Amino acid sequence: MNEQIPVKNVTPVKVHKPSSGDGGKRHDSRSRIYVRAVQGPLETFRRFFGLIFLALFAVIPWIQYNGKQAVLLDIVEQRFTIFGLTLWPQDLTLLAYIFIVSAFALFFVTTFAGRVWCGFMCPQTTWVYIYTWFEEKIEGPRNKRIKLDARPMDADKFIRKTLKHTAWVAVALLTALTFVGYFTPIGALFINFFTFSTSSWAAFSVLFFAVCTYANAGYMREIMCTHICPYARFQSAMFDKDTFTVSYDAHRGEQRGPRPRKLSHEQVQEKGLGDCIDCNLCVQVCPTGIDIRNGLQYECINCGACIDACNGVMDKMGYPKGLISFTSEERLSGGTTHIIRPKLIGYFIVLLIMVGLLIADIVTRIPLAVDIIRDRNALYRETNDGLIENVYTIKVLNKSQTTQTYTISVEGLPEYRFYGEQEVTVKGGEVFSTPISVATDPYNLEDVVTEIMFTVQTTTIDGDVVTVNEPTKFIYR
Structure with a gap:
């Protein structure tokens, strides 16, 4: 009990935290964080990296592929087009693999180099730096911005503030138009929006995302990183003593x-x-x-x-x-950093496995989907010549980007008669729906319910034969 607890002298550190300000206002001149401009290799690299992603974000929706917008995530039509790939609700596993790969890539990078996603690639960070750049060019460097906000409103302050917010609004509007352009044809969106002829939903989406961009990058800034973004909270689970x-x-x-x-x-x-x-x-x-x-x-x-x-x-x-x-x-602490370690290897292995599954899913993906819907009004009907007839609606989904011709046939039903189109042409990325009926002599039926198979077949432009078999039932009595 005579042992003393060792005490270490620690130099007090002045913590730079925003004060509450008069009246508790978060963004008055006393509580704002005025970021000072900095020059250096990391700043240059971050700006270069940010400009690359910004350019990709702005250019991708304008790229054309086979006469259509290359990347179009059409939620209304439930169809995602990514160059030569068209994803439908039936391709949910493919989207799941993409999200899982992205998550484990983030885990891997975080374990190795910490929160670099936030510092170099996060859209919030990129847009905050864009807004800060306009702020510095119009209102001046850090010290001048502090003095400008502290003084009463005058003509110079009014002009500078007006110019800054005008630039912020313009950036927010262009950002929102580009973002919404990923979900609706972007060329028509720009024309219709500025001619006030766009749909109400498109106009609402553009204005909503413009307000969000303006508020997040102009006012909330670090609040998004420190209080709203969940990544800041769970990143510590991936850190260890060897994380950079x-x-x-x-x-x-x-x-x-x-x-x-x-x-x-x-x-x-x-x-x-x-x-x-x-x-x-x-x-x-x-x-x-x-x-x-x-x-x-x-x-x-x-x-x-x-x-x-x-x-x-x-x-x-x-x-x-x-x-x-x-x-x-x-x-x-004086030790040696271990770059290769179990946690990092584990994330890397899982990432490779998920990337492999994603590639395998894309390679083995059949560019055709068939759906058979039985007529709900009657289980069957008897024709004038004594045959038993079942009515169906067949839907042929062309998942490719080219027009295909499909042949439709039935297996498992002896001596049947087919009423309807047995050869249909479907444009790329579209669904063709047509009613058909199948009839046969009741003496050919051994059971009340007969399992049959609709076969839809096509030959692609590469010469590959694609066949999809869709089972259904032929009912009698």
Whole structure:
């Protein structure tokens, strides 16, 4: 009982958290996070990466394939067209595989490199940076924006605010039109929207997503990352001591504090100071307003802005870079990072398996679906010449992108007569429905219910024979 609990002196860290502001307003000049612009390799890479995904998002719905919009997710028609592939509700397993592959790819990347999806690829982050760019160009850098928001409304402030919000609204509207263009023909959507002749649902969708984009990227910003997005909450389940995250090297940085630039690195260390000069630039450039020196926090989106800011300061001070870097907890504690480890291998194996199943499902997918619906008004009827007749409705779904001709036949019924079209032509991605009837002599029927098979067959442009057999019943009495 005489043993004392060891006490460690910890340097207090100023936490950069938004205050409640007067009246509890979240976005007044005292509570907003004013993100400072930063330059560096990671910032350049993030902008380049973001522009690639932004360009893909904007261009893909305009691409034409076989005279049609290449990517069209038509919810009304329950038909998803992705270049030469058409997905229907019957292809739900294929969509499930796509979502599962995406999920395990995210798990794998998170286990290896932390929350880099949020920092480099998330649409929320990309659009926030777009809105911040307009904000900086119109209202000025961080310090000027703070002063602009703090002063009373005047002509200059009114003009700048009007220009900024006009640009935000324009970006939001273009974003919404492009997004809705994935679900309805985009060319007609743009023309009809600006000529006020679009449908009410399309107009509502565009305005709804425009408001969401404007609110999320213009006002909510870090709130989406820290409070609304579920990824911030469950990402810790994938982290381990070998996960690469944006981290501050406390052993090298402490004891922090200001110092003259003329002092050499060795002289600073002799005074008991670490490399951190407590300039707070790492806090000012953080889009979620955290202080990375407090350690790993769920709000961190691994964008690396603080790395670029800190490396710039280290260059000016003549210190080695890497005080803040992408590193692992294991390395910071003096150990060696283990890149290949059981958790990462497990995610990779599952990812490969799911990708294999997805590819197999696509390769073995039959570009034809047949549905047989019996006539509900009568189980059977007797024709004038004494035959027993059953009436059906056959639906032929052409899942390919080319027009196909199909032949229809019946198996399992002796000496039958077929009434209706036995050869039908169906355009790519469409459904053909036609009533048909089958009749036979009752003396040929041994049971009340006879199992029969409708066979639909076609030959593709590649010469492959596609056959689908759909079972049904022929009823008598």
